[in-house]
Amino acid sequence: MAKIIGGIGTSHVPTIGVAYDKGKQEDPAWAPLFKGYQPVADWLAAKKPDALVFLYNDHATTFFFDLYPTFALGIGERFEIADEGAGKRPLPPMRGNVDLSIHIAESLVNDEFDITTFQDRPIDHGCASPLPLLWPHQPDWPGAIVPIAINVLQFPIPTAKRCYKLGQALRRAIESYPQDLKVVVVGTGGLSHQVHGERAGFNNEDWDMEFLDLFVKNPEELTKLRHADYIKRGGAESVEQIMWLAMRGALEGEIRELHRNYYLATTTAMTVTLYEPA
Amino acid sequence: MNPQLAGLEGLEGTYVFDLRTSHRAMKLNRFLWKMIGADARHAFNTDPEKAMTDAGLTETEKDLVRRQDWIGLIRAGASFFVLEKFARVAQRTNLEVYAMMRGETFDEFMATRRVPECR
8 A cells, every 4th residue: 555654845936946947056045945955855865755746736827717726636647847937947747647646536536525637737836846856857757746736826715724634635545545655745835925915025934933833743723724814924825835734634643843944035935844754 | 705814904015816806807817827828928029919909908907017017917906926927028037026016126125135145
C-alpha cells in the first residue's frame, strides 16, 4: 500500500521561479531563500518519494472565472508548465502518474469529496515555482506530481475546515492505493502577503510565527478561523494558507517539524517547512 | 453577505474578489486573462484599441487599460491574478505594480522593504 512519508509547506511566489531561471541562487539577496530549500531537497533526495501530491492554487491560468472549480485534480503523464504572460520557462513538463491520480479521484468521490478532474491543461507557478527548488529536473524530474488545485481566488472559497477534511480524505485515498509508493504531501502558499489594493505589501511576522507553531501543535485552532481572520491577520492573499491545512489533514496526528526557513525580503514571507509523522 | 468575509468592510485598501465582482467585471477579467496566450498578446500589441473593442470593454475600462491605471482596474473589478498577466505585456514587474497601487514611486515603495535588492 502507498504511504505518506512526510509533508512540505512552501510558498509559491512567482518571483522564486523568475529568480531560479535567471540563476540567482548565489545572489546575496536571494541566497537565504535558495539555501533554505536545500535541507528539504536533500531530504527528498534521500527518501526518494515516488510522488508529491501538490495542494496548490491555480492563478486563473489553467481555469478562468467562467468555470472555476473549488477542488480540481489533474490527470496526465505530463503537465506542461504554463505561459503566464511572459513566455515559456526553460523547464521540462512536470511528470504525472495517471493511475495514482485516477485512484485518488475515485477514492475522493466515493468518499463524498466530489472533486473536479482536469486533463491536458498546463499548470502555473502554483506548482512550478517551488518544484525545481525541491526536485532536480535534469535530465528529468525524479518522480510524479499529483496536482490538486484549490480555489482561493474567487469567493466563495472552501473553508479552512473543509481543506483540512480534504487532507483527511486524501490520506484515505493514498493509503488505499495498492502499490507500495512513497508519497509526500505538499501544501503551498503564503505566508503573510497582500498583492492587490493600497494595502499591497502588508506583512505580519508575529502572525506568521504563530501560524507555524499552531500548525504543528494545534491545527484545529487554525481550522476554526474564518477567511476574514486570515485576511486581516496576514493580508488578503494569505488566505491561501488554508491549503497548508489540507496538507496537515493528510498528516493528521502528531508531527515533527524537521526544518523551517522564513525569508521576508520584499512582499511575501517566503517560507519552507518539512514535517514527518511523529 | 458571505459570513466567512464578514468584518472586512472597514479594511482599507482591500477589494474582495467574489462572484458579485467577478460577474460584474467578467469581460474585463477575460480580456486580461487572455494575455497568457501569445496570439492575444500579439493582437493587443498590434492594435490595442481593436483588441479592447473585440473584448467588449466599456469606455471606462478601455481608459483604465490605456493609462495602465492599476488601482483603477482593481476598483473596476479586475482580479490581481489576471491583472499581473497584463502587467507582463505592459513590461511591468509585480513590485512596480504594487508601488503604483499604493500611490508610491518604485523607490519609495522599495525603501519600505527589508531586502530591496531582492527583485
